[in-house]
Amino acid sequence: MRFHLPPPPNxxxxxxxxxxxxxxxxxxxxxxxxxxxxxxxxxxxxxYDLVLDLGDRFLRVQCxxxxxxxxxxxxSMRSCRSDTKRTYVRSYSCEEADVFLVYCPETDxxxxxxxxxxGVLNTASLRVDAPANNQLKGIRWVVDHELxx
Numbered sequence: 001m002r003f004h005l006p007p008p009p010n011x012x013x014x015x016x017x018x019x020x021x022x023x024x025x026x027x028x029x030x031x032x033x034x035x036x037x038x039x040x041x042x043x044x045x046x047x048y049d050l051v052l053d054l055g056d057r058f059l060r061v062q063c064x065x066x067x068x069x070x071x072x073x074x075x076s077m078r079s080c081r082s083d084t085k086r087t088y089v090r091s092y093s094c095e096e097a098d099v100f101l102v103y104c105p106e107t108d109x110x111x112x113x114x115x116x117x118x119g120v121l122n123t124a125s126l127r128v129d130a131p132a133n134n135q136l137k138g139i140r141w142v143v144d145h146e147l148x149x
Contacts, residue, residue, distance in 0.1 A: 016080075023065040023103045024049055030110055030147075031101075047079070047096035062097040066104035066111065071129030073104045073111065073142060078122055091122070101147075102126070111145040 012022070028050060031038050037053035048060035066073040077100070078091045092100075094116045102111045111126055126142040 019065055020063070024063040026103050027061075027063045027101050027110055034147075047092060048098075059099060060097045062092055062100050062115070064100050064102045066102040066126070068104060068106035068128065071131065072125040072127045073102065073107065074123055074125045075100065075102045076122065077124050100124075102145075110147045111142060112147060113140070113145055 012018070028038055028040075031052065039051040039053055039058075041048070041051070047062070049063045050061045052059040052061060064075040064077075066075040068074075078089050080087060080089050092115050097115050099115060100113045102113060103109075104111070107128075113124060113126070125140065126145055127139050128142050130136070131139070
Protein backbone atom coordinates (compact mmCIF):
# COMPACT_ATOMS: atom_id res chain seq x y z
CA MET A 1 0.00 0.00 0.00
CA ARG A 2 1.35 3.42 -0.97
CA PHE A 3 1.27 6.32 1.40
CA HIS A 4 0.61 9.79 0.01
CA LEU A 5 1.69 12.63 2.23
CA PRO A 6 -0.93 15.38 2.03
CA PRO A 7 0.18 19.00 1.62
CA PRO A 8 0.36 21.17 4.74
CA PRO A 9 -3.16 22.30 5.69
CA ASN A 10 -2.41 26.01 5.22
CA UNK A 11 0.58 25.89 2.89
CA UNK A 12 4.05 27.09 3.88
CA UNK A 13 4.07 29.62 6.69
CA UNK A 14 5.10 33.20 5.86
CA UNK A 15 6.35 33.85 9.41
CA UNK A 16 9.98 35.13 9.29
CA UNK A 17 11.22 32.38 11.63
CA UNK A 18 9.67 29.69 9.42
CA UNK A 19 11.12 31.27 6.27
CA UNK A 20 14.53 31.32 7.95
CA UNK A 21 14.17 27.68 8.99
CA UNK A 22 13.36 26.67 5.40
CA UNK A 23 16.31 28.67 4.06
CA UNK A 24 18.70 27.13 6.58
CA UNK A 25 17.44 23.61 5.78
CA UNK A 26 17.91 24.18 2.03
CA UNK A 27 21.45 25.53 2.55
CA UNK A 28 22.44 22.67 4.89
CA UNK A 29 21.03 20.04 2.53
CA UNK A 30 22.94 21.50 -0.42
CA UNK A 31 26.20 21.75 1.52
CA UNK A 32 25.87 18.15 2.72
CA UNK A 33 25.02 17.02 -0.83
CA UNK A 34 28.25 18.65 -2.02
CA UNK A 35 30.31 16.85 0.63
CA UNK A 36 30.89 19.61 3.18
CA UNK A 37 31.09 18.69 6.87
CA UNK A 38 28.39 20.84 8.46
CA UNK A 39 28.41 21.47 12.22
CA UNK A 40 25.44 22.94 14.07
CA UNK A 41 25.66 24.81 17.37
CA UNK A 42 23.72 23.35 20.29
CA UNK A 43 22.24 26.75 21.05
CA UNK A 44 20.21 28.84 18.64
CA UNK A 45 21.48 31.94 20.44
CA UNK A 46 24.67 32.26 18.37
CA UNK A 47 25.56 34.90 15.79
CA TYR A 48 26.06 32.11 13.24
CA ASP A 49 23.72 29.36 12.11
CA LEU A 50 26.26 26.67 11.28
CA VAL A 51 29.95 25.96 10.93
CA LEU A 52 31.75 24.36 8.01
CA ASP A 53 34.66 22.09 8.92
CA LEU A 54 37.12 22.67 6.07
CA GLY A 55 39.76 20.34 7.53
CA ASP A 56 42.34 22.98 8.38
CA ARG A 57 39.88 25.62 9.63
CA PHE A 58 36.30 26.32 10.55
CA LEU A 59 34.02 28.78 8.75
CA ARG A 60 31.12 30.38 10.65
CA VAL A 61 28.06 30.71 8.39
CA GLN A 62 25.04 32.97 8.76
CA CYS A 63 22.16 31.81 6.53
CA UNK A 64 19.99 34.46 4.89
CA UNK A 65 17.00 34.53 2.57
CA UNK A 66 17.46 36.69 -0.51
CA UNK A 67 14.66 38.18 -2.58
CA UNK A 68 14.87 39.10 -6.25
CA UNK A 69 13.93 42.79 -6.47
CA UNK A 70 14.50 45.17 -9.40
CA UNK A 71 17.27 43.11 -10.98
CA UNK A 72 19.13 42.33 -7.75
CA UNK A 73 19.03 39.73 -5.00
CA UNK A 74 18.59 41.66 -1.77
CA UNK A 75 19.19 40.27 1.72
CA SER A 76 19.28 41.60 5.26
CA MET A 77 22.61 41.92 7.02
CA ARG A 78 21.01 42.20 10.43
CA SER A 79 19.38 39.90 12.91
CA CYS A 80 16.13 40.61 14.66
CA ARG A 81 15.15 39.00 17.94
CA SER A 82 12.20 39.77 20.16
CA ASP A 83 11.18 39.10 23.70
CA THR A 84 7.99 40.09 25.48
CA LYS A 85 9.20 43.68 26.00
CA ARG A 86 11.19 44.75 22.95
CA THR A 87 12.81 43.87 19.64
CA TYR A 88 16.58 43.79 19.20
CA VAL A 89 18.13 44.50 15.80
CA ARG A 90 21.87 44.06 15.22
CA SER A 91 24.20 43.99 12.23
CA TYR A 92 26.80 41.23 11.90
CA SER A 93 30.54 41.75 12.26
CA CYS A 94 33.58 39.74 11.13
CA GLU A 95 34.14 38.75 14.76
CA GLU A 96 30.75 36.97 14.83
CA ALA A 97 30.47 35.25 11.44
CA ASP A 98 32.66 34.72 8.40
CA VAL A 99 30.26 34.39 5.51
CA PHE A 100 26.62 34.91 4.58
CA LEU A 101 25.17 32.04 2.57
CA VAL A 102 22.14 33.49 0.84
CA TYR A 103 19.39 31.32 -0.63
CA CYS A 104 17.09 33.02 -3.13
CA PRO A 105 13.82 31.12 -3.76
CA GLU A 106 13.23 32.97 -7.04
CA THR A 107 16.53 31.72 -8.53
CA ASP A 108 16.75 28.53 -6.42
CA UNK A 109 20.47 29.20 -5.94
CA UNK A 110 22.84 29.84 -3.04
CA UNK A 111 25.31 32.72 -2.95
CA UNK A 112 28.30 33.35 -0.67
CA UNK A 113 29.20 36.85 0.54
CA UNK A 114 31.97 37.46 3.06
CA UNK A 115 30.66 39.27 6.12
CA UNK A 116 33.48 41.85 5.87
CA UNK A 117 32.64 42.42 2.19
CA UNK A 118 29.17 43.53 3.16
CA GLY A 119 29.94 46.81 4.89
CA VAL A 120 27.77 48.07 7.73
CA LEU A 121 24.54 48.55 5.84
CA ASN A 122 21.15 47.12 6.74
CA THR A 123 20.84 45.24 3.45
CA ALA A 124 23.16 44.03 0.72
CA SER A 125 22.48 43.19 -2.89
CA LEU A 126 23.87 41.03 -5.63
CA ARG A 127 23.13 42.42 -9.09
CA VAL A 128 21.56 40.04 -11.59
CA ASP A 129 20.88 42.70 -14.25
CA ALA A 130 22.77 45.89 -15.02
CA PRO A 131 21.27 48.90 -13.22
CA ALA A 132 19.05 51.25 -15.20
CA ASN A 133 21.44 54.17 -14.65
CA ASN A 134 24.36 52.15 -16.13
CA GLN A 135 26.50 52.88 -13.06
CA LEU A 136 28.78 49.83 -12.77
CA LYS A 137 31.41 50.86 -10.22
CA GLY A 138 31.25 49.04 -6.89
CA ILE A 139 28.58 46.58 -7.98
CA ARG A 140 28.59 43.11 -6.45
CA TRP A 141 27.58 40.81 -9.32
CA VAL A 142 25.62 37.65 -8.57
CA VAL A 143 27.83 35.55 -10.89
CA ASP A 144 30.85 36.27 -8.69
CA HIS A 145 29.11 34.90 -5.58
CA GLU A 146 27.13 31.89 -6.77
CA LEU A 147 28.20 28.55 -5.31
CA UNK A 148 29.53 26.45 -8.17
CA UNK A 149 27.53 23.34 -9.05
